[in-house]
Amino acid sequence: xxxxxxxxxxxxxxxxxxxxxxxxxxxxxxxxxxxxxxxxxxxxxxxxxxxxxxxxxxxxxxxxxxxxxxxxxxxxxxxxxxxxxxxxxxxxxxxxxxxxxxxxxxxxxxxxxxxxxxxxxxxxxxxxxxxxxxxxxxxxxxxxxxxxxxxxxxxxxxxxxxxxxxxxxxxxxxxxxxxxxxxxxxxxxxxxxxxxxxxxxxxxxxxxxxxxxxxxxxxxxxxxxxxxxxxxxxxxxxxxxxxxxxxxxxxxxxxxxxxxxxxxxxxxxxxxxxxxxxxxxxxxxxxxxxxxxxxxxxxxxxxxxxxxxxxxxxxxxxxxxxxxxxxxxxxxxxxxxxxxxxxxxxxxxxxxxxxxxxxxxxx
Numbered sequence: 564x565x566x567x568x569x570x571x572x573x574x575x576x577x578x579x580x581x582x583x584x585x586x587x588x589x590x591x592x593x594x595x596x597x598x599x600x601x602x603x604x605x606x607x608x609x610x611x612x613x614x615x616x617x618x619x620x621x622x623x624x625x626x627x628x629x630x631x632x633x634x635x636x637x638x639x640x641x642x643x644x645x646x647x648x649x650x651x652x653x654x655x656x657x658x659x660x661x662x663x664x665x666x667x668x669x670x671x672x673x674x675x676x677x678x679x680x681x682x683x684x685x686x687x688x689x690x691x692x693x694x695x696x697x698x699x700x701x702x703x704x705x706x707x708x709x710x711x712x713x714x715x716x717x718x719x720x721x722x723x724x725x726x727x728x729x730x731x732x733x734x735x736x737x738x739x740x741x742x743x744x745x746x747x748x749x750x751x752x753x754x755x756x757x758x759x760x761x762x763x764x765x766x767x768x769x770x771x772x773x774x775x776x777x778x779x780x781x782x783x784x785x786x787x788x789x790x791x792x793x794x795x796x797x798x799x800x801x802x803x804x805x806x807x808x809x810x811x812x813x814x815x816x817x818x819x820x821x822x823x824x825x826x827x828x829x830x831x832x833x834x835x836x837x838x839x840x841x842x843x844x845x846x847x848x849x850x851x852x853x854x855x856x857x858x859x860x861x862x863x864x865x866x867x868x869x870x871x872x873x874x875x876x877x878x879x880x881x882x883x884x885x886x887x888x889x890x891x892x893x894x895x896x897x898x899x900x901x902x903x904x905x906x907x908x909x910x911x912x913x914x915x916x917x918x919x920x921x922x923x924x925x926x
Contacts, residue, residue, distance in 0.1 A: 607631045607640075607649070614638050622691060628653045630667040630696075632674045636684040640673070642691030645715050649673065649693045670697030670720065677705035682729065689713050699725050700742070703732070712736050722748040723775065730763040738771045739778075746772035746797070750782035762787045776829045776838070777802050785814040792820045798829035798838040799867065800858075805847030805880050813849040813885070817856065822870075824860040834877055839863030842870045842895060847880025854888045862896035866903075870895030870917070873910060875903040884909040892917035892926075900925040 596617040599610040603625030610620045616637035624646035631649065633640060649672050666674035672693040677683035684707040692715040693700035700716030703709050706729040715738045716723030723739030725748040726732050732749075739746030747770060751760040765787035772778030778794035779801040781787070794800035800822040805812030822842040831837045835846075840863025845851055858870040867874050870892040873882040882904050892899035892915060899917035902925060904910060917926040 601627075603627070611635070611638070611640065622647045626650060630672055630674070632666050632676060633686055633688075634676055634683055636686065639687040639689070640691075641687070641689045644690050644713070645692045647691040649691060650695045651697070666702070671699045671702045672696045672716075672719070673701045675701075675703040675706055675709055677707075679705055679728065681705075682707040684708055686710070687712070691715075692717065694718050696720065698722075700739075701725070704728055707731055709733070710735070714738075715740070716746070717741055719743065722746075723772075725749070728752050728760075730761075730765070732762070732765045734765075734767045734770060736769045739773075739775065740771070741774040743776065745777040745780040746770075746775040747778070748780045748782070749784055749787070750780070751784055761785050764788070766790075767792060772797065772800075774827065776827075778825065780804065781812065781815070783808075783812050785812065787815045789815065789817045790819050793823070794820065794825060795823040796827060797825045798827045799841040799844055800825040800861065802841070802844040802846060803848045803851060805849070805876070806878050811849040811880065811883075812847060813851045816852045816854070817843065818852070818854045820856045822856060822858040822861065824862075826860070826862055828863075836866050838867050839865050840868040840896065841865065841872060842892075844872045844874055845882050845885060846874045847876035847878070847882065848885060849883045851885045852888070853886065853890060856890045858890060858892045858895060858899070860894045862894070864897075869897060869901040869921070870899040872901040873904050874901075881905070881908055882910060885911070887912045887915060887925075889914040890916070895919075897921060 598619045598621050601607050601610045601622045608631050614620055619639040622642045624643050626648045629652055675686050682705045687710040689712045694717045697720040699722045700719040701724045703726045708731045710733045712735045717740045720743045722744055723742040723746045727750050762784050767789045768791055770792045772794045774796045777799045778797040781803045826840045828839045840861045842858040842861035844867050898919040898921040900920040912925040920926045
């Protein structure tokens with residue numbers, strides 16, 4: 564513990580711009596990071612409420628009937644893998660004083676919540692399973708540098724894992740399966756229509772997104788990377804959605820993803836027609852780079868069906884200045900590449916391995 568204390572103090576000294584000669588490290592005292600362990604039958608929320616910045620709440624294997632809200636920056640909430648299971652309360656719960664309004668009552672499993680002008684920062688949620696909630700498995704709002712990794716979010720009513728009004732998030736090596744809407748949902752906000760916001764380098768990497776309506780939804784965001792994910796068995800593998808507001812959604816890189824047989828049927832919504840057999844869909848997006856993805860066997864008769872589809876937005880937003888380069892597309896119907904935008908919109912298709920396109924000549 565002593566060596567950890569010294570290393571931490573030295574690290575802070577570097578951040579403050581002082582060296583060992585400025586004053587002795589031992590002259591500064593910092594509380595040591597703690598690990599608060601939760602066992603079956605105990606409350607995760609009580610441990611989270613007692614934790615300080617830098618602490619880890621370690622949740623042992625077992626099933627925990629509760630919702631959990633994190634509002635403390637620098638906190639790690641970690642299980643021991645999918646044997647740590649969080650499910651809805653068996654009866655109506657009394658919210659913790661620190662619980663976010665709408666977390667317990669709103670049918671959400673884990674909520675990481677900051678303030679609009681003061682985001683909660685550097686929180687990590689990892690190595691656990693969240694299932695059976697009527698709304699969202701893991702929900703985050705007003706966060707900065709949130710990391711969600713090795714989480715299984717299954718059979719939740721709306722989204723498996725979601726984030727809104729946040730920056731610099733990392734979503735890595737998660738499994739989101741059989742959720743009612745998106746497996747992974749990333750947005751500026753769902754409360755109102757605004758221009759896309761800068762996510763400041765959000766990363767979506769190495770996730771398995773299966774059996775949802777949309778494997779991944781990106782709504783009115785810019786500046787993010789989506790790479791090396793596996794998307795299968797959804798109605799749509801991935802969809803990037805913008806609207807008529809400025810700036811447009813886009814300015815993101817989608818690379819090295821495997822998008823396979825997303826042929827589940829989903830009924831129409833107020834904003835989109837019925838969906839089936841959609842691999843990667845851009846709807847009202849600009850300056851997206853799609854490169855080195857493998858897109859196979861996505862087949863349907865929806866207006867959004869096909870391998871890579873540039874869909875003319877229901878609200879009139881045009882896909883523009885997007886690049887679809889060097890992807891491998893096979894067995895998608897009605898076509899591997901579909902561009903529903905005007906020829907002058909500046910979308911480029913180059914070096915793709917594919918057989919059929921609409922209009923012809925994109926392969």
